[in-house]
Amino acid sequence: MxxxxxxxxxxxxxxxxxxxxxxxxxxxxxxxxxxxxxxxxxxxxxxxxxxxxxxxxxxxxxxxxxxxxxxxxxxxxxxxxxxxxxxxxxxxxxxxxxxxxxxxxxxxxxxxxxxxxxxxxxxxxxxxxxxxxxxxxxxxxxxxxxxxxxxxxxxxxxxxxxxxxxxxxxxxxxxxxxxxxxxxxxxxxxVPAPMLKWPSVEPCALSHSAAAIIAAALRQAVNPLLITSHAGRNTNVFTSLSALCSLIGMPVFVPCPAVLNTPFSYALYVGVGHLAPGTQTTLLKDADVILVLDVELPWIPMNKDSNGDHERPKEDARVFVIDGGDPLKENIGMYHVDAEMVCRADAEVALGQIVEAIQHSDSTEGVIIAESAIVQARTREMEKMHSEWVAKLDKAESFPTSLTSSIPAYTVPQVISALRRAVISGTPSGGAHTLMLNESISNYPLVWSHMRPEVLGGMIGSGGSSLGWALGASVGAFLGGKVAEKGPGKQGYELVASIVGDGTFLFGVPASAFWMARKYQTPFLTVILNNGGWKSPKLSMLGVYPSGHGSKVLGQQLTVGFGPDMPDYAQIAVAASGGWAWGRKVDASTISEGKNPKDALEEVIAEAVRVVVQEGRCAVIDCVLESI
The missing domain is CATH 3.40.50.970 (Thiamin diphosphate (ThDP)-binding fold, Pyr/PP domains)
Structure with missing residues (x-):
């Protein structure tokens, strides 16, 4: 029947x-x-x-x-x-x-x-x-x-x-x-029912005139800037992106990324932010030509930096918006970006067109823009900015110089740098076949920065703002890795790892997610950045009432905290999987005698990576940070 x-x-x-x-x-x-x-x-x-x-x-x-x-x-x-x-x-x-x-x-x-x-x-x-x-x-x-x-x-x-x-x-x-x-x-x-004659719509290109206008503007720019958030959903796009940026010495800034858009080491990559006041790139205010490429929101007009200056382009900046599917964000109620031109075009195709148009101008005018003094000077300046950014990350990741020094709580840079090193040393490929899922919410930019991801397609976010994506997505991503023949031998990823907040962990319905992980043998690592509650609502309050009543009290008083008796997050996963998952809590304030906080953290994370990679079981690390 x-x-x-x-x-x-x-x-x-x-x-x-x-x-x-x-x-x-x-x-x-x-x-x-x-x-x-x-x-x-x-x-x-x-x-x-x-x-x-x-x-x-x-x-x-x-x-x-x-x-x-x-x-x-x-x-x-x-x-x-x-x-x-x-x-x-x-x-x-x-x-x-x-x-x-x-x-x-x-x-x-x-x-x-x-x-x-x-x-x-x-x-x-x-x-x-x-x-x-x-x-x-x-x-x-x-x-x-x-x-x-x-x-x-x-x-x-x-x-x-x-x-x-x-x-x-x-x-x-x-x-x-x-x-x-x-x-x-x-x-x-x-009866056959293939998709053969039901193809998806082919990627759009820029019109010839649009490509020419954008190319001319970028070629003449003194301070060009490229902003992108999710162009990297197409892992091939970086070839075209780097060709354009390297050609004219244009820096790349990434607000609210949903995917890795450029390798961390790319010298013209100048930072990542989440559009909170003070986190926008300082290059935005002086940029004269801005290419907004596959971005949900490039800047917030009302936000100001620590000097009280608006973090938005100057009035005479030339802004060009390119998006492959929805440049006007038609499914968002109120949305607008002041722009000279708005284009529906595929990022890879459009970037290739712009590069070609610039090179055509070079040959026509007999001047190779990449060899000009202004481009070479700009390139050196951006490379210096990238190096200074790396130095700041290095400093933030450091521990006290004294091995016996105690610290009040781990910081996100310390935890993420320890994770980065553990992934490199604990996977056969040195992390090249690892997939990272970032749902760390208030710590998004820190995680994107301090993981220093290099492999395109190797780090993703949900692309949205509803919390609870990462745990279930880890199960699906593990299965997808096998179908997509990722990793050495095309057998799937060597390691799938999720970085979440303590609130996000609970939103992810861990009882269901870790039961599924055991049933379908999809082991993944979970790193919980435990700051004792929901930091984001507190930050939202401070953004409106920086000196109000709420600014003077802790999260517990504000009802955004989970204390004083918080869940044992790691053991939730252990219980949900019938004891199959491995879980540990690491807290700098409770390090056993004879160990320093840095070694203790690195040992726990290294063991967690080993459990996932070598034993094929889920591992959960509850990393206690300074409480909100």
Missing amino acids: YTTSSLFLNTLAQVGITHAFVNWGSDHPALLEDLERQRVEKGETEPKIVTCPNEMVALSAAQGYTQVTGKPAAVIVHVDVGTQALAGAVHNVNRGRAPVLIYAGSSPFSAEGELKGSRNEWIHWMQDVHDQPAILRQYMRYTAQINSPANLPHLVRRALQIATSDPKGPVYLWGRREVMEQEIDEGLLK
């Missing part, structure tokens, strides 16, 4: 979806039945099923999978409540431009047994809402109801065609139980 659900699963397999992250409910009888039919007949299922005890973890895992593979994953949830339980992960896949296909069943529409699948449980009345896809429609690229098996393959392919076209993102399909339970002829499963 075959049903519409059989056809749905068959279509997912045909279009190349290898994994479905699922949370089952009363609307899925035919799906469960067909999966068992597949096991009986073939010994395995297509797609592979990853059971997820929590829906947000499921969607986060699917996002991690697609971030690594570049291919869509499926998520299956139940009716309105499962759709609602996807929670903030819906925001993340939207803002992170992750092509995920979400499917949810829906309550039956018949109640007298008229059709197979009619209402036979009380929840079928409770879960019947007027407009189920309205729960998340504004976050989706496409929503549609499955009304019949006849056009189901077309519907799935249309959804994926949209999901994989810029701006990429999630899509949502849903179907009533009677439709999904409907029996069909076996012949429908034998």
Whole structure:
């Protein structure tokens, strides 16, 4: 017996979806039945099923999978409540431009047994809402109801065609139980349904005039600046980016990155920030030509630095905005960047066009811009700025010179530098085949800076702002690493590691995430930067009331703290995995006699890396920082 659900699963397999992250409910009888039919007949299922005890973890895992593979994953949830339980992960896949296909069943529409699948449980009345896809429609690229098996393959392919076209993102399909339970002829499963003639939209190029205008502006610039946040989602883009920047001595600044856009060691890379006051690059105020490339937000107009000066471009700066899918940010309510030109164009294509236009001008005018005194002087200045940045990082990572000196608490630079060294020494490739997931929130820029990542595609964030992505994404990324044949021998990453805050760890539903990690053998390292609560809300308050009542008290008094009796985070993971995961807490104030804080920290992190890499188990390190 075959049903519409059989056809749905068959279509997912045909279009190349290898994994479905699922949370089952009363609307899925035919799906469960067909999966068992597949096991009986073939010994395995297509797609592979990853059971997820929590829906947000499921969607986060699917996002991690697609971030690594570049291919869509499926998520299956139940009716309105499962759709609602996807929670903030819906925001993340939207803002992170992750092509995920979400499917949810829906309550039956018949109640007298008229059709197979009619209402036979009380929840079928409770879960019947007027407009189920309205729960998340504004976050989706496409929503549609499955009304019949006849056009189901077309519907799935249309959804994926949209999901994989810029701006990429999630899509949502849903179907009533009677439709999904409907029996069909076996012949429908034998009809080919490939994506071959349903391609995603080809990358856009700049118009000839736009490329010429931008190239001319950059060629004549005295203080050019390139700002990007997520151009590196295409790991090939750095070739074009570095070709342009090296050609004219243009520095690169990265605000709020969602992915690694340039190797840390690139000499024209001058820093990363999170747009908090005082963290914008000082180059912005003097820049005369600014290329804003694949950025959600390049600057915040009202913010000021420590001198009281606005951190925004000068009035006569020439600003050019390029984005591959959504340059006007049409799905953001209020958004604007003062710009001379706004272009919808693929970053790699557009950068190549600009380089070509500059080189054409060189040959026409007989002047090679890269050899000019101004470009060479600017290049040396930017290289010096990069070196000074590195020196500041080195200083921040240092410990007291006395080996016996005690410190009140570890700092983020100390923890992250210890992690960096442990990854280099504890993995066969010296970290070259490691994937880092950064969801450290208030410590985002510090982690991006002090990890000093070099491998393009080797460090990612959610791309959104809803917390709880990293743990589930680590499971999905590990699975995706195998599918994408990452690492030596194409067997997957040597190490997957997540850096999170203590609040983020709890948002990630660790009980579900670490249970999944054990069940599906997806070991990953988790480093918790434990500052005793939610630092970001406190920082937000201080941004508005820097000298108010709240500025004088600790997080516990403000109700943003988790003390005085905080969870044992590492042991949550151990318990959730039935003792399989390894966990330790490291606190500079409780170091045993005879050890110094630096050695103690490095020993714990090195052992955690060893547990993951050599024993194939999850490891969690709870690193205690200064409390908020």
